[in-house]
Amino acid sequence: MKIESVYSPAFRAYGQVLTGYDTEKLLWAMEAIPLPKEGTAYEPSIAALEGCDIFRRLQDHAYGGMPVQIGMCWGRNTKLNCLEYHRDSEVNIGSSDFILLLAKQEEMVDGRLDTACVRAFRVPAGAVVEVYATTLHYAPCHVDGAKGFRVAVALPRGTNEARPVLTPLNAEDDRLWAKNKWLLAHPDSGEAGQGAWVGLIGENIDIKNDL
Numbered sequence: 591m592k593i594e595s596v597y598s599p600a601f602r603a604y605g606q607v608l609t610g611y612d613t614e615k616l617l618w619a620m621e622a623i624p625l626p627k628e629g630t631a632y633e634p635s636i637a638a639l640e641g642c643d644i645f646r647r648l649q650d651h652a653y654g655g656m657p658v659q660i661g662m663c664w665g666r667n668t669k670l671n672c673l674e675y676h677r678d679s680e681v682n683i684g685s686s687d688f689i690l691l692l693a694k695q696e697e698m699v700d701g702r703l704d705t706a707c708v709r710a711f712r713v714p715a716g717a718v719v720e721v722y723a724t725t726l727h728y729a730p731c732h733v734d735g736a737k738g739f740r741v742a743v744a745l746p747r748g749t750n751e752a753r754p755v756l757t758p759l760n761a762e763d764d765r766l767w768a769k770n771k772w773l774l775a776h777p778d779s780g781e782a783g784q785g786a787w788v789g790l791i792g793e794n795i796d797i798k799n800d801l
Contacts, residue, residue, distance in 0.1 A: 591800045593689060593710045596719055601711055604692045604725045605679075608652060608718040613683055616642045617716060620662060620685040620740045630665030630729050632743075634750040639742055648744050652681055652720065657747040664740040666732050670708060670795040671779040672786065673726035676770050680721045681744035682730070688713050688739040689731040691795060695724040698789075701761055703774055705792035710800070726774070731797055746770065765789065 594600050596607055619638045639645070639660040649658045670691050682690070690711050697707045703726065712733070713719050721727050732739040749770040758764060765787040767773035774789030775782040782788050 591710050591795065591797050593712050593797070593800060596690075596711050596713050596717065598711075600709070603694060604709075604711070605719055605721040608681070608720055610651075611644055611647055611718045613644060613716045613718065616644050616660075616683060616742060617685045620664075620742060623662065623664065623740065625738045625740075626665045628666070630663060630667050632661065632663045632729075632750075634661040634743070634745070635659040635747075636661050648681060652679075652718075652744070653746065658744055659747045659749070660742055660744045661750075662740060662742050663729055664738065665729075666735055666738040667729050668731050668796050668798040668801070670705060670728070670776060670790070672728045672773055672775045672781050673703065673708075673790065674728055674767070674771055674773045675726050676723055676745065676749060676772075678723050678746050678749075678770070680727070681742075682713065682719045682721060683717070683742040683744075684713055684715055684730070685740040686715045686737055687733045688741055689733060689797065690719075690721070690727060691731065691797070692721070693726040695726060698726075698774075701765060701774075701787070702789045702791055705776070705790055705795055708795055710797060733801060735801075
């Protein structure tokens with residue numbers, strides 16, 4: 591699979607690189623958190639990260655004053671497995687280079703997406719990347735399996751908390767997996783086994799041979 595740069599023109603349909611932010615203290619705080627023994631971990635809100643100066647900067651500037659949270663996704667991964675979207679942009683910052691597997695919401699047909707639509711983009715360490723609300727994304731992929739990845743994740747506060755209890759009004763409600771999180775799972779994924787909407791058609795992409 592071709593791995594492109596977030597600085598390439600191809601990325602403009604999926605997001606943008608934000609400038610003017612000092613990420614140094616955030617990267618130190620991220621590196622202090624040990625990698626899981628296997629797979630990936632995710633916490634939507636981590637006090638050590640939210641204690642960094644960039645927390646207020648992102649809240650006031652990237653989100654225009656809305657209340658936000660900074661958590662982290664970290665570990666080792668090379669597979670697609672699922673794609674998700676939110677009603678708001680997500681901001682990602684890696685302590686080392688990482689790769690995002692992305693598609694566009696408008697490429698979905700009847701709540702499903704052909705994984706042939708997915709593209710890969712490499713993000714350099716310390717870059718502040720906004721992933722648009724209409725961009726489908728999920729767990730990052732590592733560049734170096736020995737180092738894994740640590741990616742800070744900024745989102746509106748409450749995102750990824752427990753799914754609200756509701757009576758479905760439409761087909762999209764079947765994809766609601768958590769608060770402000772709509773999920774499309776590949777049939778081979780663990781999430782599908784847990785009851786997530788199976789919305790990915792085609793190969794469950796694995797970039798391990800492309801690194």
